[in-house]
Amino acid sequence: MSESAEPAEEAPGAKPVLRVVKGDLTPEELAALVAVVAARNAAAAHAASRTKAAPRSQWGHPARLARAPHRFGPGQWRSSALG
Known part of the structure; x- marks a missing residue:
């Protein structure tokens, strides 16, 4: 994919998330690259969400x-039973 290929409908002022600067990728190679980047971002988001502590129960x-x-x-x- 070259730099001259622009998406048909791009939001004004939006930056591309991924851009191929050098080389000529086939659609399959580009799809594999996007899948790897998406999987890595999902794994990082999942790891970040697991680090938050659960609220502690007040029962004990x-x-x-x-x-x-x-x-x-x-x-x-x-009233002693309500108290």
Whole structure:
């Protein structure tokens, strides 16, 4: 593919992602090159997404063990279960 071959519909001001500067590639060779570059970018994106830590569950957090003090009085046995 030479530099003079331009895509039929190119967005104004858009830069090409891949450009062959030297050589004359067949369509099959160009397709193989694009497949390799796309696979490498997908692998890098997948590796970057796996490095993010998952949000930690609050189920076993020590703050859940702390309770409010029991209050004495009429009807407080009902509110003790909600608390």
